[in-house]
Amino acid sequence: MFGEAIAGEALDGEVGFEPYAPSEFRIKWTTLDWEADEAYKLRRAVFCIEQGIFVGDDRDDIDMQAQQLVAVSCVAGMPEQVVGTVRIHRDEGNVWFGSRLAVHTAFRRHGKIGATLIRLAVSSAHALGCETFLAHVQSQNVPLFRALHWDVLAEETLLGRPHHLMQAQLDWYPPCVTPYGGFVTHTQPRGLASARSAA
Ligand SMILES: CC(C)(COP(=O)(O)OP(=O)(O)OC[C@H]1O[C@@H](n2cnc3c(N)ncnc32)[C@H](O)[C@@H]1OP(=O)(O)O)[C@@H](O)C(=O)NCCC(=O)NCCS
Numbered sequence: 001m002f003g004e005a006i007a008g009e010a011l012d013g014e015v016g017f018e019p020y021a022p023s024e025f026r027i028k029w030t031t032l033d034w035e036a037d038e039a040y041k042l043r044r045a046v047f048c049i050e051q052g053i054f055v056g057d058d059r060d061d062i063d064m065q066a067q068q069l070v071a072v073s074c075v076a077g078m079p080e081q082v083v084g085t086v087r088i089h090r091d092e093g094n095v096w097f098g099s100r101l102a103v104h105t106a107f108r109r110h111g112k113i114g115a116t117l118i119r120l121a122v123s124s125a126h127a128l129g130c131e132t133f134l135a136h137v138q139s140q141n142v143p144l145f146r147a148l149h150w151d152v153l154a155e156e157t158l159l160g161r162p163h164h165l166m167q168a169q170l171d172w173y174p175p176c177v178t179p180y181g182g183f184v185t186h187t188q189p190r191g192l193a194s195a196r197s198a199a
Contacts, residue, residue, distance in 0.1 A: 021187070022073035022080060025107075027116045028182030029124065030068040038082035039070050046102040053159050058100065065089050069120055069182075071103070071113045083107040086117045088124070094131035098122070101135075116185045118148055120176060122168045127175035133168040142166070149173075 030036050040059065047058040071084030084103040090096050098121045103114045122133045134153075137145050139162040142152065149172040154165040176182075 022075055023111075023187040024074045024077075025071050025083065025111055025113055025116075025185050026074055026079070026182055027069065027071045027084070027113070027120050027185060029120075029179040030070050031180055035070045035072065035079075035082055036068055039068055039085035042082055042085055042102055042104060043100055045104075047100070050105070053161070062089055062099065063087070066099075067124075069117055069124075069179075071107075071117055071185075073107075084113045084117050086121050088121045090125075090128075090130075091134075094129050096125040096128075096130040096133050098125075098133065098135045111187045112185050114144065115148060116183050118145070118168075119173065120179060120182050122170070122173040123176035124179035126170055126173050127177045127179070130170070133170065133173075135166055135168075136163045137166045138162070139164055 030039060043058050044056075048054045048056060066087040066089040068087050069085060070082050072079045073081045073083050082104075084107065086098055086101040088096055088098050098118070101114060101117060101121075103117075107113055122130075125133055135145070135150075136156065136158055137150075139155075142164050145164075145166050146152075149169040150166040151169065152164050152166055156163050156165055
């Protein structure tokens with residue numbers, strides 16, 4: 001009887017349980033090999049298979065110098081799976097770029113994972129002396145970045161797709177000097193739009 005209940009099946013006259021899903025996510029700079037490997041797999045799933053922008057592999061020379069960030073789902077505080085990623089790199093002087101932002105399809109609009117990856121990307125670059133933080137944003141995502149205090153600098157076509165060159169308003173991204181610990185964000189309760197992310 002307990003086994004059936006744990007499996008999530010409704011018993012006669014009882015309420016069925018929701019299927020299990022992680023509810024806590026740590027957004028951090030990548031430190032472990034498995035995190036980096038899963039982040040590359042997620043990028044291939046999103047940019048090669050889902051979006052078809054690259055064939056086979058999306059890695060390029062920027063990966064040699066970029067800092068990778070990951071969003072890791074946690075169970076009882078223990079890391080479980082990489083569900084999001086982005087990378088940052090210094091371009092020239094104090095100009096930094098963010099790129100390859102991706103969240104697993106099952107976790108989109110779920111716990112502000114993309115928004116928190118953006119927050120740590122910009123805030124950790126800011127701590128390293130970044131004075132200008134830019135990204136070539138796929139045009140369908142411009143409303144997301146505008147809501148996070150980014151400005152449009154130009155419209156452009158990259159890799160055959162419409163993009164916007166956008167710049168973060170650094171005043172909204174105080175320097176983060178603990179990027180290996182990063183931020184924690186939680187699943188949004190259904191119908192609740194307010195942020196629950198915390199440093
Ligand atoms: C873009 C992407 C990273 C967003 O990640 P996400 O985890 O779903 O985003 P979040 O949950 O943090 O979104 C934060 C808020 O922005 C909203 N939002 C998310 N994507 C949006 C979009 N494209 N347009 C408008 N609003 C958006 C969410 O609904 C949420 O709203 P709320 O504050 O009212 O709750 C994800 O959709 C993705 O991986 N897409 C495919 C790859 C891609 O497009 N990469 C970006 C290249 S520039």
